[in-house]
Amino acid sequence: MPQAFNNAFVGYIHYLSFMVCFAALVLERRLLRENPNRGEAIAMVITDVFYGIAGLALLTSGILRVLYFGQGSDFYTANPLFWLKVGLFVFVGALSLYPTITYILWVIPLRKGELPLVPKGLVVRLGWILNFEIAGFAAIPLLATCMARGIGLGGS
Numbered sequence: 001m002p003q004a005f006n007n008a009f010v011g012y013i014h015y016l017s018f019m020v021c022f023a024a025l026v027l028e029r030r031l032l033r034e035n036p037n038r039g040e041a042i043a044m045v046i047t048d049v050f051y052g053i054a055g056l057a058l059l060t061s062g063i064l065r066v067l068y069f070g071q072g073s074d075f076y077t078a079n080p081l082f083w084l085k086v087g088l089f090v091f092v093g094a095l096s097l098y099p100t101i102t103y104i105l106w107v108i109p110l111r112k113g114e115l116p117l118v119p120k121g122l123v124v125r126l127g128w129i130l131n132f133e134i135a136g137f138a139a140i141p142l143l144a145t146c147m148a149r150g151i152g153l154g155g156s
Contacts, residue, residue, distance in 0.1 A: 010061050010069040017057035022137050024051035028099065029130040035118050041106050048103045055093060062089075081152035085143040092136040095129050102126065 027047050031040055066076050076082045106116035146152060 007069045010064050013057060014061035014065055017054045017061060018137075018140070020054035021051055021058055022134070024048070024054060025130060025134050025137060029127065029134065032123055032126055032130065033118070034120055034123050035115065038110065038115060041110055041116055041118075045103045045106060045110070048100055051096070052100065055096070059089075076147070079147050079150075079152040081143050081147040085140055085147065088136050088140055088143065092133050092140075095133050095136070098129055099126055 024047050028044060028051070031044050031047065033040065036044065066073050070076065102122070109116050
């Protein structure tokens with residue numbers, strides 16, 4: 001395949017996985033409630049699985065873009081906005097550990113035919129975390145857009 005197609009395909013996977021991550025976070029936030037019914041709890045678990053898979057695709061395609069299918073690693077690594085973007089991605093990913101572990105623990109009662117206990121305090125805590133994740137994810141394209149235009153480099 002021509003290199004231009006490979007570059008475009010990896011870029012497409014990168015953008016698509018970003019959109020799936022963002023959509024999954026918004027859906028998780030929308031589904032979050034006290035003592036969900038079985039369908040709602042399962043939807044939260046499945047949505048988080050999609051978020052995780054898309055997050056891995058985003059990370060993998062991002063690394064591929066930096067190393068092989070983008071503008072060259074020097075372009076990215078020389079720009080402090082790139083490191084801010086990577087740091088924000090890592091921060092959002094770290095924030096997602098708490099909700100993910102919570103949803104994994106929901107699987108135990110769901111497999112027994114029971115519902116997970118989701119008190120108001122947990123809903124509030126998860127809501128704040130999801131809000132921060134959504135805000136962080138919303139900032140990443142701004143950093144990428146600025147970076148692609150050379151903002152952040154000396155003289156810009």
